[in-house]
Amino acid sequence: MGAPLQRLDGKVIVLAGGAGGIGSATAQRLAAEGARVVVGDINHDAAQQVAADITASGGAAIGARVDIGNRESVDALVDLAMATWGRLDGLHANAADLSVQHLDSNALEIDLDLWQHILQVDLTGYLYCTRAALPHLLVSGGGALVYTSSEAAFYGEDVRVAYAVAKSGVNALMRHVARGWGKQGIRANAIAPGLVLSPTVAALPQEFREQVLAGTCSTRLGDTADIAAMVAHLMSDDGAWVQGQVLSVNGGSLFH
Numbered sequence: 079m080g081a082p083l084q085r086l087d088g089k090v091i092v093l094a095g096g097a098g099g100i101g102s103a104t105a106q107r108l109a110a111e112g113a114r115v116v117v118g119d120i121n122h123d124a125a126q127q128v129a130a131d132i133t134a135s136g137g138a139a140i141g142a143r144v145d146i147g148n149r150e151s152v153d154a155l156v157d158l159a160m161a162t163w164g165r166l167d168g169l170h171a172n173a174a175d176l177s178v179q180h181l182d183s184n185a186l187e188i189d190l191d192l193w194q195h196i197l198q199v200d201l202t203g204y205l206y207c208t209r210a211a212l213p214h215l216l217v218s219g220g221g222a223l224v225y226t227s228s229e230a231a232f233y234g235e236d237v238r239v240a241y242a243v244a245k246s247g248v249n250a251l252m253r254h255v256a257r258g259w260g261k262q263g264i265r266a267n268a269i270a271p272g273l274v275l276s277p278t279v280a281a282l283p284q285e286f287r288e289q290v291l292a293g294t295c296s297t298r299l300g301d302t303a304d305i306a307a308m309v310a311h312l313m314s315d316d317g318a319w320v321q322g323q324v325l326s327v328n329g330g331s332l333f334h
């Protein structure tokens with residue numbers, strides 16, 4: 079592979095949920111393309127480590143703890159970007175609490191506290207990110223909001239009801255933002271990854287992974303870098319006319 083593109087020189091981008099598989103790959107990619115990145119995650123140590131790795135390889139990043147399900151915490155993350163670099167050009171809302179996915183069952187059986195928790199983190203957290211970032215993006219003269227959705231929003235699975243509802247809501251939120259602020263230079267898009275081998279997913283049984291691979295039109299499952307590349311595209315001027323879309327990056331597991 080050649081030298082990385084430099085499409086994000088000088089941009090300041092906040093990543094909410096930046097320490098996991100997709101998040102850390104995205105933070106690295108954005109920084110490699112010249113962005114200054116605030117890596118926020120509920121896992122504070124991991125966020126600091128991602129930022130330290132970026133800094134060690136010559137990029138600009140700071141790590142911080144954020145609970146995306148807590149409005150003050152999200153506001154503080156965006157405030158940190160403003161206090162450190164004085165502007166904001168993009169935000170990627172990427173966090174999801176996948177640690178409870180095995181308990182996310184169906185409409186009859188799901189525990190209602192769990193339902194509320196998943197919606198709070200995986201959906202309302204994305205609203206908090208939007209509310210915190212939008213005013214600053216408008217002051218910057220425009221900017222990009224990228225939301226991580228999921229193919230689960232389209233499948234109609236008989237499990238993961240709360241996750242699918244949350245991700246469907248993320249798609250609706252994204253379209254609302256694109257319609258509401260597009261004329262003021264805000265671009266909002268969502269990425270719906272297929273099965274991506276983040277550490278969380280790589281730990282799933284091999285049989286399951288083979289089954290999913292068989293359902294794709296690709297020679298492999300997803301790599302975190304596949305999603306990071308799409309985020310970088312959407313954050314850059316190369317994505318200038320991509321607006322209000324849910325972009326499937328899925329090796330052809332589902333066509334739209």
Ligand SMILES: NC(=O)c1ccc[n+]([C@@H]2O[C@H](COP(=O)([O-])OP(=O)(O)OC[C@H]3O[C@@H](n4cnc5c(N)ncnc54)[C@H](O)[C@@H]3O)[C@@H](O)[C@H]2O)c1
Pocket residue numbers: 094095096097098099100101118119120121144145146147172173174175176199226227228229270271272273274275276277278279
């Ligand atoms: N990996 C896949 O196959 C896949 C497929 C479709 C969608 N996604 C989506 O991609 C995103 C990243 O997933 P991943 O596979 O990298 O998983 P991951 O578990 O590695 O990453 C999720 C990150 O979110 C963080 N997080 C959890 N709760 C949080 C909170 N309350 N506040 C802030 N951060 C919090 C975690 O600490 C973790 O770093 C998620 O939104 C997920 O739904 C992943």
